Amino acid sequence: MARDDDELEPRTKKPQLRNLDPMSVDELRGYIAEMKAEIARVEEKIKAKQAHAAAAQQFFKR
Secondary structure, eight states: OOOOGGGGSOTTOOOOOOOOTTOOHHHHHHHHHHHHHHHHHHHHHHHHHHHHHHHHHHHHHO
16 A cells, blocks of 8 residues: 655644745736635635534534
């Protein structure tokens, strides 16, 4: 069975900050759009996990 080396990385590892100095205004705007899309993706994942947890809680309350 193959092992994924990413599994060995700590989950709390902070991402490296991107050097913004060489980027043009258009590149910076594109970067902002990418980051906003990533934030939206993470927010959707949070909603899904909260819904799953709420459903599990209701199930085990009975």
